[in-house]
Amino acid sequence: MSNAVQQPPAKVHLMPFCRVEIAILSIVDDHLCVLLAKRSQAPYAGRWGLPGGVIRIDLDEDLEAAVQRVARERLEVELPFLRQLCAVGGVSRDPRSKWGLSIVYRGLLPAEAFDPKAGKRIEALTWRPVEDVMVDAKLAFDHAQLVAQAVTATRSEVERMELPFGFLPEQFTLGELQATCEQILGRRLDKSSFRRKLDERKLVMPIEGEMRTGAFRPAQLFMRVLR
Amino acid sequence: MSNAVQQPPAKVHLMPFCRVEIAILSIVDDHLCVLLAKRSQAPYAGRWGLPGGVIRIDLDEDLEAAVQRVARERLEVELPFLRQLCAVGGVSRDPRSKWGLSIVYRGLLPAEAFDPKAGKRIEALTWRPVEDVMVDAKLAFDHAQLVAQAVTATRSEVERMELPFGFLPEQFTLGELQATCEQILGRRLDKSSFRRKLDERKLVMPIEGEMRTGAFRPAQLFMRVLR
DNA sequence: CTTAATAGTTGCATTGTGCCACTAACTTTA
DNA sequence: TAAAGTTAGTGGCACAATGCAACTATTAAG
Known part of the structure; x- marks a missing residue:
């Protein structure tokens, strides 16, 4: 034009x-x-x-x-x-x-x-x-x-262990974190290898003294580690 | 408006x-x-x-x-x-x-x-x-x-072994393929594990009878396997 | 006190990977 | 013709990563 x-x-x-x-x-x-x-x-x-x-x-x-x-x-x-x-x-x-x-x-x-x-x-x-x-x-x-x-x-x-913190509150248990990952992937994960990787790569840290209680054995609460 | x-x-x-x-x-x-x-x-x-x-x-x-x-x-x-x-x-x-x-x-x-x-x-x-x-x-x-x-x-x-065929001609030797990957990554790769993965995942196939000659021992020519 | 349920750890077999040495086949050089 | 050099291709082994399963621990419910 x-x-x-x-x-x-x-x-x-x-x-x-x-x-x-x-x-x-x-x-x-x-x-x-x-x-x-x-x-x-x-x-x-x-x-x-x-x-x-x-x-x-x-x-x-x-x-x-x-x-x-x-x-x-x-x-x-x-x-x-x-x-x-x-x-x-x-x-x-x-x-x-x-x-x-x-x-x-x-x-x-x-x-x-x-x-x-x-x-x-x-x-x-x-x-x-x-x-x-x-x-x-x-x-x-x-x-x-x-x-x-x-x-x-x-x-x-x-899959690459970039954790879906966007789905989680600030504090969460390792069980909740793993369940979230499993629901995203649509398949079960192995508890011990999952936690091994969390540990080796220092992806989360425990919040001292904070526990989630109520259902059976209390679980340690964790928060993400920023990098 | x-x-x-x-x-x-x-x-x-x-x-x-x-x-x-x-x-x-x-x-x-x-x-x-x-x-x-x-x-x-x-x-x-x-x-x-x-x-x-x-x-x-x-x-x-x-x-x-x-x-x-x-x-x-x-x-x-x-x-x-x-x-x-x-x-x-x-x-x-x-x-x-x-x-x-x-x-x-x-x-x-x-x-x-x-x-x-x-x-x-x-x-x-x-x-x-x-x-x-x-x-x-x-x-x-x-x-x-x-x-x-x-x-x-x-x-x-x-890294995920999605091979860079976009950089290569239709026919190539495994040496050329590996060299290309190394130049992309900026680091050397191990020959035996590289070829093991190519083999397990069936990423390339040899072209029967076709060899690259000229530089010392001739090398088998390969082509990509489409999936 | 026993049972059930979840939390958390440990050992082991299997697999994947990096490293290195070896053989093979060709060219170059003497 | 023979030895040396270079690339092609294979095989063995140590070590790391992973999956599997069993085990202990701590709570609630009955």
């Missing part, structure tokens, strides 16, 4: 429609779940999909700030653990043939830090087990695929 | 300036190198940086297509191995305070597949050892950081 002739190429091109999407994972009822929102608008109105929103260059400092703003505005939650997952973009993402570009983030939340049923939300929100969601053909856009990617990334972290 | 009142929210927001950047790695003179382009325009005119270009929603089907078009137009090369690295975006990426969003890709090329000095290129191109580039404060934008990320991703792949 409009070109500058003097300056080399200051051509003006139409830009893609830019959004952020968030795959928020949590352990709910002993299962790895993802937070889904019911879409009220086209496309895919009435379907479930990942929560997300438009990038506002007038409001957001950077991509992470955009994600936190969207989480605050739409979910009324802050995301302490947030990692970029991928970017998806192209002409065919939106059935109306709009060129869309979404930067997808992955967030982890302790189950107790967020209740989708609470509050006067604008939209319907729900936790859904990832095993179901990953193969659900009814999800909006390619969101089933994105959830699968988020789960894979989280599982790889646990 | 302009709102639609009838339809829920079809507000028009200004979109970020969207680009793709490419970190193309190769083994040149036994060293892991990255392809840099000299910038002719502001910002950072005269500095070296990663090649890249604007996303053209009128030309590109999706993000990968945009990358291949930029590679074709600016470098006259096609990238057989291409992986998304990350997306970087925010108001402060560009010193002129424009909100910029770049999707960064990582490409691998065999050294012999591309010669930056050949041809009548518009811009200056050069291979630079990644060890130098990663700590070079003079690079445009945050490109030194992006190169470091690309190198880390490539090294992790090799």
Whole structure:
């Protein structure tokens, strides 16, 4: 359309429609779940999909700030653990043939830090087990695929013993930590090798004198070791 | 600015300036190198940086297509191995305070597949050892950081025995394969354990009767096993 | 006091890995 | 023609990492 002739190429091109999407994972009822929102608008109105929103260059400092703003505005939650997952973009993402570009983030939340049923939300929100969601053909856009990617990334972290502190409170027992890892991976782990690795790599430290009581033998409480 | 009142929210927001950047790695003179382009325009005119270009929603089907078009137009090369690295975006990426969003890709090329000095290129191109580039404060934008990320991703792949076929021709000897891995990692590998893993995991297969001759004892030629 | 349940430790067999030496096959040099 | 040099390819062994299972410890419940 409009070109500058003097300056080399200051051509003006139409830009893609830019959004952020968030795959928020949590352990709910002993299962790895993802937070889904019911879409009220086209496309895919009435379907479930990942929560997300438009990038506002007038409001957001950077991509992470955009994600936190969207989480605050739409979910009324802050995301302490947030990692970029991928970017998806192209002409065919939106059935109306709009060129869309979404930067997808992955967030982890302790189950107790967020209740989708609470509050006067604008939209319907729900936790859904990832095993179901990953193969659900009814999800909006390619969101089933994105959830699968988020789960894979989280599982790889646990396999490498990058512990999922994003799912845990500040204080936890080794049993709780191991159970969380097992629920993420979907398989049992060996107690002795798990603890051996925690010990060798100094990933957690005991909180002197603090014990979790109530169910049978009390358990030592631990906290993460920052590195 | 302009709102639609009838339809829920079809507000028009200004979109970020969207680009793709490419970190193309190769083994040149036994060293892991990255392809840099000299910038002719502001910002950072005269500095070296990663090649890249604007996303053209009128030309590109999706993000990968945009990358291949930029590679074709600016470098006259096609990238057989291409992986998304990350997306970087925010108001402060560009010193002129424009909100910029770049999707960064990582490409691998065999050294012999591309010669930056050949041809009548518009811009200056050069291979630079990644060890130098990663700590070079003079690079445009945050490109030194992006190169470091690309190198880390490539090294992790090799550590996990995801072999760097993107650097190799179709036929190669085990010696060449191991040397390539060593140049990527920057350290020596043990021959017997390397070959043991290749064997156990069935990552390569010998090409019957095909040998590389010329330098002392001939070596069996191998090809990758697709999975 | 016994049983059940979870917390935490220890020993051992199996596997994976790094290190090193060895044989094989070719070229180069004398 | 023979010896030396260089790369290709294999095999043995010590050691570390891992998985498995048994064991003790400490509490609650009956």
